[in-house]
Amino acid sequence: MKIINQLGIIMGFWIAGDFLSRLIASIIQIPSAIMGMVLFAIALTIGIIKEHQVKEISDLLLNNISFFFVPASVGILAISGMTANTMFKVIAITIVSTLLTMFVTMWVTHALIKRKKKRI
Numbered sequence: 592m593k594i595i596n597q598l599g600i601i602m603g604f605w606i607a608g609d610f611l612s613r614l615i616a617s618i619i620q621i622p623s624a625i626m627g628m629v630l631f632a633i634a635l636t637i638g639i640i641k642e643h644q645v646k647e648i649s650d651l652l653l654n655n656i657s658f659f660f661v662p663a664s665v666g667i668l669a670i671s672g673m674t675a676n677t678m679f680k681v682i683a684i685t686i687v688s689t690l691l692t693m694f695v696t697m698w699v700t701h702a703l704i705k706r707k708k709k710r711i
Contacts, residue, residue: 597648600640604631 608627615621634640652659 594648594651597645600645601631601648604628604634 605624605627608625608630609623611630612621612623612626631640635642
């Protein structure tokens, strides 16, 4: 029951984001999911919602986040009609960019740790 209540809190912010998004649609177009996340972040920041009130459902959703990307990825591949050659290029770019990101992150972290040790 606790998880259902927590999911209700998150869905409530999504619905509020949808309402607000429709309300300001004539001024600016913001997707309702983004608006809901902004409202949720503001509620967490100012203390309307406490972290413990949504911890279990948040952990569940974050631990299974890759599952939510599978339908979107398959849909993109099906709609785009990628050939094997194009698919190889996409996979190669993904691997290279991931390794590059990891290397840059490692280098920056190492530099920051070194800099912090010099201060002490």
